[in-house]
Amino acid sequence: MSTIGNSTNIVWHKCSVEKCDREELLEQRGCVIWVTGLSGSGKSSLACALSRGLHARGKLTYILDGDNLRHGLNRDLSFRAEDRAENIRRTGEVAKLFADAGVICIASLISPYRKERDACRALLAEGDFIEVFMDVPLHVCEARDPKGLYKLARAGKIKGFTGIDDPYEPPLTSEIVLRQNQGLCDSPNDLADTVISYLDKKGYLKE
Numbered sequence: 001m002s003t004i005g006n007s008t009n010i011v012w013h014k015c016s017v018e019k020c021d022r023e024e025l026l027e028q029r030g031c032v033i034w035v036t037g038l039s040g041s042g043k044s045s046l047a048c049a050l051s052r053g054l055h056a057r058g059k060l061t062y063i064l065d066g067d068n069l070r071h072g073l074n075r076d077l078s079f080r081a082e083d084r085a086e087n088i089r090r091t092g093e094v095a096k097l098f099a100d101a102g103v104i105c106i107a108s109l110i111s112p113y114r115k116e117r118d119a120c121r122a123l124l125a126e127g128d129f130i131e132v133f134m135d136v137p138l139h140v141c142e143a144r145d146p147k148g149l150y151k152l153a154r155a156g157k158i159k160g161f162t163g164i165d166d167p168y169e170p171p172l173t174s175e176i177v178l179r180q181n182q183g184l185c186d187s188p189n190d191l192a193d194t195v196i197s198y199l200d201k202k203g204y205l206k207e
């Protein structure tokens, strides 16, 4: 018997069908691709391009997008530091379940805090958490501003907006860093190809 969090007297129930069996069926390895970066850095665009690219190769993916999760699972959470931390924790746990199902799970959230991202990494086996840092400067994200949120934040109409008056802690040791090249950004499809090549090289797309 054990105590985990607030649950007491709970015992893990193991099934004879395991992750490796599901992976054999799917002909791929389950993992989490964690896409982090400022609002407007291209996380959702990359996630979609990646999902499309992998789908075309016959690989099963699922996207956990911050904005979308806040419509359901995380609808009770605000953008206060502790709620962002809980947002990331929950998403990390869900992503872990998808990876255990054998799915290539793409989580795209601002996830501004290093500590919480690293805690999500720690939930997965070595190598199964692949952090992708959208290293796009604030001024580029702000110029894009597709939802007009930076404008509102600059006008003081949104408080605690990441990059303006709320922190973003860039990753120090991401598996993949996607940044502009001589002031130009590759297209989402080209960026997705970089991630797909990484997955291929690491054996996550085994036929």
Ligand SMILES: Nc1ncnc2c1ncn2[C@@H]1O[C@H](COP(=O)(O)OS(=O)(=O)O)[C@@H](OP(=O)(O)O)[C@H]1O
Pocket (backbone or CB within 6 Å): 038, 039, 040, 043, 044, 065, 066, 067, 070, 079, 083, 084, 085, 087, 088, 108, 109, 110, 111, 112, 147, 149, 158, 159, 160, 161, 162, 166
């Ligand atoms: N205060 C504040 N700060 C940052 N972002 C804000 C805020 N308020 C609303 N939004 C919109 O919410 C989207 C980010 O949600 P996330 O769940 O990814 O954020 S976090 O990981 O909990 O920090 C984010 O979406 P993206 O632009 O796709 O990143 C914003 O559109």
Ligand SMILES: Nc1ncnc2c1ncn2[C@@H]1O[C@H](COP(=O)(O)OP(=O)(O)O)[C@@H](O)[C@H]1O
Pocket (backbone or CB within 6 Å): 037, 038, 039, 040, 041, 042, 043, 044, 045, 046, 144, 145, 146, 185, 186, 187, 188, 191
């Ligand atoms: N690689 C890219 N190059 C140029 N513009 C991009 C790129 N990726 C996304 N965008 C544009 O930037 C804006 C924000 O993209 P989005 O994927 O919604 O970012 P995020 O999910 O990080 O907020 C959108 O207008 C999108 O069309």
